[in-house]
Amino acid sequence: MLADYHVHTAFSDDCVYPMEDVIKDAIALGLDEICFTDHVDYGVKLDYNEEGDTFKHDKNGNPIRNTNYPEYFALIEKLQEQYKDQITIRKGLEFGLQMNTLDKYQKLYETYPMDFIIHSNHQVNDIEIYLPQYREGRTQIEYNRIYYEEILRTVTHYKNYSVLGHLDSMNRYDPEGALDLSYFEDLVYEILKIVINDNKGIELNTANIRYHVKDLTPCRGILKIYHDLGGKIITIGSDSHKREHLGFNIEKAKEELKNLGFEYYCTYSKMEPIFHKL
Numbered sequence: 001m002l003a004d005y006h007v008h009t010a011f012s013d014d015c016v017y018p019m020e021d022v023i024k025d026a027i028a029l030g031l032d033e034i035c036f037t038d039h040v041d042y043g044v045k046l047d048y049n050e051e052g053d054t055f056k057h058d059k060n061g062n063p064i065r066n067t068n069y070p071e072y073f074a075l076i077e078k079l080q081e082q083y084k085d086q087i088t089i090r091k092g093l094e095f096g097l098q099m100n101t102l103d104k105y106q107k108l109y110e111t112y113p114m115d116f117i118i119h120s121n122h123q124v125n126d127i128e129i130y131l132p133q134y135r136e137g138r139t140q141i142e143y144n145r146i147y148y149e150e151i152l153r154t155v156t157h158y159k160n161y162s163v164l165g166h167l168d169s170m171n172r173y174d175p176e177g178a179l180d181l182s183y184f185e186d187l188v189y190e191i192l193k194i195v196i197n198d199n200k201g202i203e204l205n206t207a208n209i210r211y212h213v214k215d216l217t218p219c220r221g222i223l224k225i226y227h228d229l230g231g232k233i234i235t236i237g238s239d240s241h242k243r244e245h246l247g248f249n250i251e252k253a254k255e256e257l258k259n260l261g262f263e264y265y266c267t268y269s270k271m272e273p274i275f276h277k278l
């Protein structure tokens with residue numbers, strides 16, 4: 001069983017990979033299952049039918065937008081049927097949650113039935129964590145702790161998701177390199193205790209190599225804490241935006257999880273985890 005549970009398509013503002021091409025490539029790669037998880041980032045992107053402007057623009061100078069949900073889900077349904085004998089296709093989204101946008105995500109969750117939702121944190125107070133602006137005037141410890149404090153708040157107040165995406169993604173963008181876990185371990189413990197108590201999971205995101213992150217994403221230290229706290233639900237996803245990312249290192253990720261003492265990884269159907277032996 002080979003499944004990729006973090007897959008972007010041209011419905012995401014940062015991706016031009018057509019959905020049907022992703023499916024054809026996934027079949028060619030021998031993947032048994034994929035879950036589409038295109039972007040929603042309220043606060044920094046407009047909805048498909050929303051007027052207004054955004055801080056960032058696309059190459060044509062237009063405001064950047066979230067996934068066009070009606071078209072996206074309709075196309076997934078069409079292709080699910082078309083390719084049903086060759087691959088299982090699941091419906092998901094990647095929510096870029098922030099405390100100031102939780103209501104909008106709740107409404108979105110109630111509008112479209114999905115199999116799987118990644119709870120990611122890409123911004124704090126509408127500022128992208130990859131921008132120098134986010135780090136300005138803050139020490140490395142401060143901007144890292146602010147990021148984890150926001151995750152702690154969003155997992156406390158928002159429960160309609162499946163797994164926490166790329167938990168230490170701050171490491172992808174930090175020009176100082178990854179901050180030692182000891183500086184924010186207390187927050188990681190608090191976050192993971194809530195995740196486990198809510199029967200949610202975490203994701204092992206195999207894009208670490210592409211972002212030049214030396215450890216795994218999240219790092220082995222965080223995976224070990226999750227395991228020690230009794231965490232069992234883990235999905236594996238490539239965070240693919242291009243053909244060469246799709247299905248990348250999924251088998252290797254399974255080996256890593258086994259070495260850390262995990263026994264299962266998960267896929268999802270209608271927001272319920274399905275466990276598979278590693």
Ligand SMILES: [Zn+2]
Binds near residue numbers: 120122165
């Ligand atoms: Zn993400």
Ligand SMILES: [Zn+2]
Binds near residue numbers: 006008094239
């Ligand atoms: Zn993603």
